[in-house]
Amino acid sequence: MASYNLVRSLETKEVRNINMTANENRIVKALLNKAFEAGYVVSVNDGEEWVVKHSSNLKECLEAMASTDGDILKIRRKIDDTEHYELVATVWLVWGNDEDVISDHSDTEEANEFMKGIY
Numbered sequence: 001m002a003s004y005n006l007v008r009s010l011e012t013k014e015v016r017n018i019n020m021t022a023n024e025n026r027i028v029k030a031l032l033n034k035a036f037e038a039g040y041v042v043s044v045n046d047g048e049e050w051v052v053k054h055s056s057n058l059k060e061c062l063e064a065m066a067s068t069d070g071d072i073l074k075i076r077r078k079i080d081d082t083e084h085y086e087l088v089a090t091v092w093l094v095w096g097n098d099e100d101v102i103s104d105h106s107d108t109e110e111a112n113e114f115m116k117g118i119y
Helices: 022-039 059-064 109-115
Strands: 005-010 013-015 040-047 050-055 070-078 084-096 102-105
Touching: 022 040, 022 059, 022 070, 022 084, 040 059, 050 059, 084 109
Parallel strands: none
Antiparallel strands: 005 013, 040 050, 040 070, 070 084, 084 102
């Protein structure tokens, strides 16, 4: 994870990965925030390895993204008080596609419902 990929806008105090376009950043942040607000955790795969596992931290997830051409996100919910998680959705991101950064996502009723309003 390269934290130097993040910049902070002085005007808005917004944290953004400089490898993402403004549209990609907006869409990905909406996706992550929706997951975190629902109590879910997110894992990030950069195409080679899982660089973030079971995180609910926006900055940590953003830092891990866009270092390759694409990322895979696994959005999960914790099962009771255990250390086990249940998959809600898998999301494929392709960087450089701007407003089409979300290339695909798992096609289940729950995943489709979760993705409503993201893009």
